[in-house]
Amino acid sequence: MDLLRFVTAGSVDDGKSTLIGRLLFDTKTIFKDQLEAVEHTSKVRGEDFVNLALLTDGLRSEREQGITIDVAYRYFATPKRKFILADSPGHVQYTRNMITGASNASLSLILVDARNGVLEQTRRHTFISALLGIKHLIVCINKMDLVDFNQDIYQKIKEDYRAFSSKIDVPDIRFIPLSAKEGDNVVRRSEKMDWYQGPTLLYALENTYVESDYERVNCRFPVQYVLRPMKEAFHDYRGYAGRVAGGIFKKGDEVVVLPSGFKSRIKSIENVGKEVDQVFPPMSASIQLENDIDISRGDMIVKEFSQPNMNQDIDIMLCWFTETPLAIGSKFIIKHTTREVKAILKDVRYKVDINTLHRIQDDKHIGLNDIGRVHLRTSSPLIFDTYKKNKITGSVILIDEKNNYTVAAGMIL
Amino acid sequence: MAYTFSHLDHLESEAIFVIREVAAQFQKPMLLFSGGKDSMLILHLAWKAFYPARIPFPIVHVDTGHNFEETIEYRNRMADKYEVNLVVGYVQDSIDSGKVEEETGINSSRNWLQSVTLLDTIEEHKFDCALGGGRRDEEKARAKERFFSHRNEFGEWDPKNQRPELWNLFNGRKNYGEHFRVFPISNWTEMDVWQYIKREEIDLPSIYFNHKRRVFNRDGVWLAESPFNPMKPTEVAVEKEVRFRTIGDISCTGAIESKVNNIDDIIAEVASFRVTERAGRHDDKRSDTSMEDRKKEGYF
Known part of the structure; x- marks a missing residue:
């Protein structure tokens, strides 16, 4: 099973927390005790329906103010994929939190309130996603229930969005009309929007092909820690531990160590406890070289003809x-x-x-x-x-x- | 060879990166070890992170004195197996020295007192970083936790003023007297943990599996009959086939009725659960923000 990390951005009233609550609820990730706690709080606060947003707002001040101020991480899985969702606040004063949430994501969900259309914040969330190098955007046009599931409104928003997003460098942008509150087109296909033939949100999340976020050509191995066992059995062992940041390293490869520029050859590679022939990103590994050269944390092992x-x-x-x-x-x-x-x-x-x-x-x-x-x-x-x-x-x-x-x-x- | 990587490989690689980062960035780190599956998982990952060298830090157990016997035997056995030093901080010492007062009566627990003993142990040994098995999927306050979580000189967590954490760049810089809590398995879910335990054939304490035990029901939670768990006159202990889904202090860890006695069946059972792991934890039921409040004070 593979893993998709994605980020959601949206402002206070876009219904982002409700959408996430809906995704978790409809994929049966919400447990009975969590739901009971939310039902109880909704009732105490005098709300008419079970407020799914309460599932994601973790800190006391967030629940009191009804807003999300910090990045919260959510986990769910379907038989197809495992998901890590960074739920980040969208207000301009929380730009840093959105950047934090987006830094490890390969896909970004942008929420638009169907009643308001493309706003300044929509553009901001799109630009930040592009800036962070995210290649897949799904624009969720939410609250379709409040505009009578009207296709013209959806089309208009889509065109407005396309008009400004043509300036940015994101290869894959898709649009889904939905209602997080009612659950239309989130996990379950909407019966009220026959005019929309595309996938539901969950289907799109499950099937978006996220080509590797990792660089597989130019070899980069930042040395994190030097392993010196000090045991009889491993007397001369000197392993350079780290996580491969680019390219494929194979046993026998000629390498260069930077900044010193010393050259050597890979004697052995261990991928967490067992010897392997090759490693690639994002594996954690330890590498032994044939020559005994002085290497420490912060140095980088690379190849001669593709140097950084x-x-x-x-x-x-x-x-x-x-x-x-x-x-x-x-x-x-x-x-x-x-x-x-x-x-x-x-x-x-x-x-x-x-x-x-x-x-x-x-x-x-x-x-x-x-x-x-x-x-x-x-x-x-x-x-x-x-x-x-x-x-x-x-x-x-x-x-x-x-x-x-x-x-x-x-x-x- | 296909250059693909399963979600478990991903999580393992990330956790090992974080554990090595701790060894590189701190002077005197340690691993908090409760004997539960999550801290056992970190111990196993640490062993892999430094192999063939030994794990370059000790494990620390905060002992409430109210333990399941099986946990202590297991703790000692694992310290031997993984060749690590064991440091024990006793809650009883904190009580004897007058630093904390023991709760009395029904529902009394030494769980809250652990924070004080933990901070004392950190101070006594001058530890500057504690690795722990906290996961973001466990509880809503933990969902906001960083991998590298700063604690001030009082051991307190300031959830509103956390350092932004981007990419895989972890900022462990601090002033003298402050320390860090680091959570390498932040991104694992309960299911990931079980699948990995199965894949790696990791030893677990026997009480995770089916056994007969005298238990009584309080507020929907089955608690073990024990001198440390005073019962109300209306409560009756009965013998049941149970197992534990999490392991903590005996006074706050609830059992579930289960006949499951192997990892495969645990995985199937976890998949079918409709309540969270912590629903069986009596300590979390005290209030809606119970975990956030304890964490601010220095709880794990």
């Missing part, structure tokens, strides 16, 4: 996570693969209007939830690919040394 970039100057698309605005000249810890170095912010190239994706060249003020292209210089070289080529070797986080908080996420350009 190695540079102290990088440009990243950055999303800023904290209240204090970004200042030119400020210093950070930059975390990239298994490497941690210092970095200084040299320049803000431009800010991105997250609602239109326009570049604003003359606005260099990056505040909470803002996205912009910046230039960084690091204390020692990073060994990287662009985010577009490889999400693992192309992503960074910035940490504020004063309080250890993760203040930004960045995608290397």
